Amino acid sequence: MLISQPLQAQEFSTTAKLRVVVYGNEMLSSSYISREYSFSQQLQQKLKISGFDAVVEEMCDPNMTTVDAIKNIDVLIGKAPDLVILQLGEADINRKYQARAIYDNFKMLIKQLKKQNIYVVLVGNKIPETYGTEYIKAMDKYYGLLKKNTTFYPYVLENIEGNHNLTLGDNVHPNSRGVDYLVNAIYPFIDTGLRWRIKFINDMRTK
Numbered sequence: 583m584l585i586s587q588p589l590q591a592q593e594f595s596t597t598a599k600l601r602v603v604v605y606g607n608e609m610l611s612s613s614y615i616s617r618e619y620s621f622s623q624q625l626q627q628k629l630k631i632s633g634f635d636a637v638v639e640e641m642c643d644p645n646m647t648t649v650d651a652i653k654n655i656d657v658l659i660g661k662a663p664d665l666v667i668l669q670l671g672e673a674d675i676n677r678k679y680q681a682r683a684i685y686d687n688f689k690m691l692i693k694q695l696k697k698q699n700i701y702v703v704l705v706g707n708k709i710p711e712t713y714g715t716e717y718i719k720a721m722d723k724y725y726g727l728l729k730k731n732t733t734f735y736p737y738v739l740e741n742i743e744g745n746h747n748l749t750l751g752d753n754v755h756p757n758s759r760g761v762d763y764l765v766n767a768i769y770p771f772i773d774t775g776l777r778w779r780i781k782f783i784n785d786m787r788t789k
Contacts, residue, residue: 606669
């Protein structure tokens with residue numbers, strides 16, 4: 583894990599708020615939990631405490647597939663995000679889309695975002711054992727390829743799912759403590775991404 587340090591005044595010289603967009607399915611949304619305890623709000627508070635002048639916005643839909651995400655990519659880019667948390671694939675997997683197709687869609691999404699110099703944090707998925715060994719191996723293979731060139735967080739419910747202290751009654755959806763755990767777990771990747779983005783903006787100004 584990376585250890586973040588408070589930003590120094592000279593490091594932070596962007597004139598506008600940094601914008602983080604959560605582009606995902608249900609687990610990072612505020613659809614099942616009070617908004618004040620949602621991932622986006624807790625992350626925004628964490629960023630503020632750490633010294634980032636940032637706003638976190640969610641574009642989440644439980645049914646959004648990677649195909650839907652590609653169709654709406656212009657809307658996402660139009661929000662001018664500095665960093666995007668890409669938490670998709672669950673809807674695709676539930677529909678048993680081919681692993682290669684999901685991989686190709688992720689590649690396209692990531693390529694379009696990076697083309698705009700947007701930092702991407704990709705969140706992986708845990709494939710149910712009922713989907714069979716071949717499908718699981720295929721998805722693991724393609725996630726392995728994606729994470730070679732993109733910041734990767736293995737699974738949104740890592741160490742949360744099944745823990746009754748961190749989940750709601752279904753032992754799946756994170757409660758406020760579970761969301762707090764997730765924010766702290768993924769935060770080092772966000773911190774690194776925003777520092778990269780700040781440096782990129784400052785470097786562009788000096789050219």
